[in-house]
Amino acid sequence: xxxxxYITCFTAKLIELVIKFFRLGAGATWPGEVAIRLNPHILSSxxxxxxxxxxxxAGTNGKTTTALMIKTILEAQGFSVVHNASGANLExxxxxxxxxxxxxxGHVSADWGVFEVDENSLPIVIKSIKSIKSKVIIVLLNxxxxxxxxxxxxxxxxxxxxxxxxxxxxxxxKTRSKNEVKIIANADDPLIVSLSKVVAxxxxxxxxxATAGRLEANITYFGLDDPSQFQKNVDxxxxxxxxxxxxxxxxxxxxxxxxxxxWRCEKCNAKxxxxxxxxxxxxxxxxxxxxxxxxxxxxxxxxDIKRAAINQALKKFTPPFxxxxxxxxxxxxxxxxxxxxxxxxxxxxxxxxxxxxxxLLFVLNDRIPDGRDVSWIWDVDFEVLAQDEHVxxxxxxxxxxxxxxxxxxxxxxxxNFKLQKFIEPDLQHALKQxxxxxxxxxxxxxxxxxxxxxxxxxxxxxxxxx
Amino acid sequence: xxxxxxxxxxxxxxxxxxxxxxxxxxxxxxxxxxxxxAKIVPITLETPHSTLSTCDVVFMGGAxxxxxxxxxxxxxxRKGPVVKEMVEKGIPALFVCAAYQFVxxxxxxxxxxxxxxxxxxxxxxxxxxxxGKRLIGNVVAELNSDWVTGLMGGSPITIVGFENHGGxxxxxxxxxxxxxxxxxxxxxxxxxxxGAVYKNAIGSYFHGPLLPKNPHIADWLIAAALNVKYGEKxxxxxxxxxLEWQAHNQMI
Numbered sequence: 073x074x075x076x077x078y079i080t081c082f083t084a085k086l087i088e089l090v091i092k093f094f095r096l097g098a099g100a101t102w103p104g105e106v107a108i109r110l111n112p113h114i115l116s117s118x119x120x121x122x123x124x125x126x127x128x129x130a131g132t133n134g135k136t137t138t139a140l141m142i143k144t145i146l147e148a149q150g151f152s153v154v155h156n157a158s159g160a161n162l163e164x165x166x167x168x169x170x171x172x173x174x175x176x177x178g179h180v181s182a183d184w185g186v187f188e189v190d191e192n193s194l195p196i197v198i199k200s201i202k203s204i205k206s207k208v209i210i211v212l213l214n215x216x217x218x219x220x221x222x223x224x225x226x227x228x229x230x231x232x233x234x235x236x237x238x239x240x241x242x243x244x245x246k247t248r249s250k251n252e253v254k255i256i257a258n259a260d261d262p263l264i265v266s267l268s269k270v271v272a273x274x275x276x277x278x279x280x281x282a283t284a285g286r287l288e289a290n291i292t293y294f295g296l297d298d299p300s301q302f303q304k305n306v307d308x309x310x311x312x313x314x315x316x317x318x319x320x321x322x323x324x325x326x327x328x329x330x331x332x333x334x335w336r337c338e339k340c341n342a343k344x345x346x347x348x349x350x351x352x353x354x355x356x357x358x359x360x361x362x363x364x365x366x367x368x369x370x371x372x373x374x375x376d377i378k379r380a381a382i383n384q385a386l387k388k389f390t391p392p393f394x395x396x397x398x399x400x401x402x403x404x405x406x407x408x409x410x411x412x413x414x415x416x417x418x419x420x421x422x423x424x425x426x427x428x429x430x431x432l433l434f435v436l437n438d439r440i441p442d443g444r445d446v447s448w449i450w451d452v453d454f455e456v457l458a459q460d461e462h463v464x465x466x467x468x469x470x471x472x473x474x475x476x477x478x479x480x481x482x483x484x485x486x487x488n489f490k491l492q493k494f495i496e497p498d499l500q501h502a503l504k505q506x507x508x509x510x511x512x513x514x515x516x517x518x519x520x521x522x523x524x525x526x527x528x529x530x531x532x533x534x535x536x537x538x
Numbered sequence: 539x540x541x542x543x544x545x546x547x548x549x550x551x552x553x554x555x556x557x558x559x560x561x562x563x564x565x566x567x568x569x570x571x572x573x574x575x576a577k578i579v580p581i582t583l584e585t586p587h588s589t590l591s592t593c594d595v596v597f598m599g600g601a602x603x604x605x606x607x608x609x610x611x612x613x614x615x616r617k618g619p620v621v622k623e624m625v626e627k628g629i630p631a632l633f634v635c636a637a638y639q640f641v642x643x644x645x646x647x648x649x650x651x652x653x654x655x656x657x658x659x660x661x662x663x664x665x666x667x668x669x670g671k672r673l674i675g676n677v678v679a680e681l682n683s684d685w686v687t688g689l690m691g692g693s694p695i696t697i698v699g700f701e702n703h704g705g706x707x708x709x710x711x712x713x714x715x716x717x718x719x720x721x722x723x724x725x726x727x728x729x730x731x732x733g734a735v736y737k738n739a740i741g742s743y744f745h746g747p748l749l750p751k752n753p754h755i756a757d758w759l760i761a762a763a764l765n766v767k768y769g770e771k772x773x774x775x776x777x778x779x780x781l782e783w784q785a786h787n788q789m790i
Contacts, residue, residue: 217555225555225602313551319608321583414557444675445700447745450560472785476750479781480563495781 073117073178080111081178084171100158104167115163115200118170121180124151125206127371128189128197130233131213131258133416134364135161135188137356138213140392141368143186148385149377151183157392161190163197191218191229195236202240202253209374210237211256211367212264216330217451218413219443230263230316237270256370258363259295259345260332266316266342268293292374294366297350301359302326302333307418307453317342329359329422330415349373352382355389356396358423360416394525399532401507405515406532410525412442414451417519421456424517431516432457433506435468435499435524442521446470454481463509465494467502468524499527541772542575543763546593548617548637549601550580552609556702558599558634560747564756565595572775574764583612590620593629594763600635600745610653613640618656625658630762631739634748638734638741639663639705659736660710674702677722677744678790679732682715693754696720697732698789699744707743709734716740738762751789753782 084107091099107114119126129139136159143155156169166187174180189197201208212233215226240253257268268291307330315322320339327333336343349370354362365386372382391397399406409424411417424432438446454477457464464483466474475495496502503518510516520528529535547562562578569576581590590596601609613621621641625631633641642661644652648668655662681695697717706726709715715725716733724732725743733742740755742748749756757774764772 227602227604314605314608319604445556445702445745447557447560447700447747450557450563450747450750451554472781472788473751476781476785477560480560480567480750482567 076111077114077117077178080107080114081171081174082176083107083110084167085174085176088168088171098158099172100156100160100168101162101164102168103171104160104164104169107167107171108164113200115167115170115197116203118167118174118178118180119185119201120204120206122154122182122185122204122206124183125208125252126185126187126201126204127209127211128187128194128201129211129213129367130189130191130194131211131264132191132216132218132413133419134213134360134367136392137361137395138211138364138367139186139188141355141365141386141389142211142371144389145368145372145377145382145385146184146186148388149381152181153184153186154180154182155186156188159188159392161188162193163200166197191215192232195232198236198240205252207252207254209254209256209371211371212258212268213363213367214258214261214332215263216413216415217448219445226263230267233267234270237267253290254374255291256367256374257291257293258332258367259293259347260328260334260363262322262331262335262342262344263316265293265345291345292348292370293345294349294363294370295344295347296328296359296362296366297347299326299334301328303329305453307415315340315342329419332363353386355386356391357427358396358419360419360423361396394520394529397529401532403512404507404510405513406507406518407515408518408520408525408528410522411519412521414448417449417452420519421453424519425456425460427515427517429462429515429517431463431506431510431514433465433467433502433516433518433520434474435502435518435520435528436466436471436474437469437521437524437527439469439523441523446473449474449477452477454478454483457481457483463494463506465496465502465506465509467496467499468521469497471495471497499524500531503528503531540573540575541764541768542577543569543594543760543767544577544579544592545595545597546579546581546590548581548590548596548598548613548621549583549605549609551582552605553599553601553637555602555605556600556635556745556747558597558745558747561599561632561634561749561756562597564747564749564753565597565760568753568756568777569760571777574760581617583608587616587620590617591624593624594767595759596621596624596629596631596739598631598633598637598640600637606636610640613656614654618658622656622658625737625739628738628762628766630759630766632748632759633659633739633741635703635743635745638743639707641739641741642707643710645705658739659734659741660712661707661734661741662710663705663707665705670704670706672702672704673723673727673743675700675722676789677701677724677732678720679717679722679724680720681717682735685714685716685735689754689758694783694786696786696790697744697748697752697755698786699742699746699748699751701743702745703743707734712736716742738766751782751786753777753779 088103315337318340325334409420641658715731
């Protein structure tokens with residue numbers, strides 16, 4: 073390590089202390105931001121210090137939950153883990169998490185780094201870590217449409233990932249053995265499968281639990297093998313029903329949700345790959361959480377952690393902030409479901425209805441972390457709420473947009489007599505009123521966009537994140 | 539007599555990226571709430587011409603590049619000429635974002651050849667080059683005054699939405715602008731115009747989607763469709779649009 077490294081670490085650590093001492097924030101981004109500006113290679117210097125390796129979790133939905141599951145299982149095995157628990161998942165968030173865990177000289181004393189990575193930041197993070205000597209595991213969860221004004225379209229992200237993953241492959245070929253980069257990919261997402269193949273397109277030695285003779289030795293595929301979970305009605309918010317390889321319309325044996333399912337292409341014969349991991353104990357409700365769990369299990373299985381140990385660790389799993397997080401308020405329960413894009417919102421709706429939800433609060437904000445464009449609420453299938461009676465309150469910066477969406481889903485008309493009460497832009501009032509409607513012992517389910525979820529937490533706990 | 543309308547929704551599986559299905563939902567519900575039967579007819583790559591040509595309203599939305607290419611080829615060769623004939627007959631249509639670009643003469647990419655459009659509208663679109671910014675954000679515009687007279691009495695003269703487009707669209711002499719931008723960029727960020735009107739067809743860059751928060755535009759399309767179909771002026775029943783205008787006014 074050179075002098076610049078020590079100066080950077082010392083300065084960033086100092087900034088972190090100042091931020092925390094004066095309560096200027098969580099210190100989840102600024103220490104890292106300053107460190108990167110002082111020393112653009114700081115992430116690689118940190119990354120190379122992990123004794124075992126680095127695990128990156130990428131995808132539109134499920135990053136935070138999956139990363140926390142991986143961390144939980146690894147820690148139960150006695151490994152030490154550095155993790156960006158605050159959800160700050162740009163490069164500065166990852167570096168901040170590292171600075172928080174290192175000593176003043178920038179020494180990382182941990183076995184694993186487990187980081188969730190923003191879709192746009194994955195290429196830059198991969199670039200920083202690809203030359204490290206220890207293991208690199210990249211988890212590719214899914215790609216859905218999300219905040220089109222900020223991220224651009226799904227295909228734009230996919231193209232960036234493809235270039236980045238390709239660079240990993242060529243690097244890999246030149247300088248190191250093939251075994252050290254592993255891809256954990258969602259077999260049920262056709263776009264993810266086509267991206268994962270970019271990395272491991274060449275034959276290599278198979279690892280322990282892969283089928284013998286398999287060519288794509290560096291990919292572990294997870295997915296569901298449960299046709300009873302196929303959807304009866306197809307979600308409207310679908311992004312990739314066409315073959316990423318040849319462009320023909322894909323044929324689905326069944327959809328689990330959105331474009332996730334058992335797919336094949338009749339034109340080029342691409343199909344859902346054989347699954348390496350398809351079952352587990354599931355600590356959280358919701359089909360999407362099955363995928364998060366399977367991804368985490370796939371990661372730790374490649375590290376030869378035994379199934380019994382995995383299950384035991386998962387039993388003790390508590391969800392991260394805002395993701396099915398539970399609170400008690402005067403004998404009533406509140407459950408928060410972060411719901412930030414059409415697929416996420418559809419999955420949250422299906423999960424809470426499955427849990428028998430009667431009382432719902434929807435909060436829609438349009439700030440930078442939520443995306444400024446709220447058009448996406450029209451891709452959410454709110455119509456499913458029409459099947460039963462619910463007490464629904466809407467709030468947030470874009471209360472009226474959301475109320476209008478519900479009006480056209482024809483689920484608000486039977487609430488007409490108290491309509492005004494249930495359209496409440498002031499979140500504090502909305503929360504209070506909707507809680508008043510909930511009988512003791514029952515649950516208020518809150519579905520909220522990112523900044524709205526943080527505000528709800530702030531109202532309930534006094535703090536936004538951790 | 540009970541009236542009925544069929545709404546052709548072009549490429550719902552390919553060109554519905556930005557919540558634009560809201561436009562179709564709004565057309566359908568606002569018909570149903572007035573006792574007008576409304577059927578949505580999905581028109582995709584495999585749908586025969588006859589299914590499309592018998593529809594009373596046409597809608598087509600935005601798409602991602604990959605899907606846009608698939609839809610674009612089909613539209614240019616097959617569905618486009620049918621829609622052109624329909625628009626010429628006065629059948630109302632709404633083309634949003636990518637579809638708005640498609641119905642023009644051509645799209646000039648930053649590099650390479652012009653991509654021909656369906657030539658339904660007298661307009662063209664130019665990519666601004668790699669230094670050109672995408673035009674993104676909330677937009678408010680004031681409707682073209684000689685067009686406003688066709689709206690239902692008492693309607694506001696503004697439209698609100700969210701735009702997110704790279705291409706700059708320029709109108710030819712046969713087109714009337716739909717509106718003049720008050721806040722935001724509109725067609726090209728230069729001449730202050732937003733959208734275009736030709737006969738009973740509207741093109742616009744507004745997502746949001748356009749129709750839920752602008753019910754006067756939705757009703758204009760419905761009224762035009764009924765007039766063309768039944769050959770007589772049909773006055774639409776007023777609906778309680780207080781929530782619609784609350785959402786509209788919040789954006790102004």
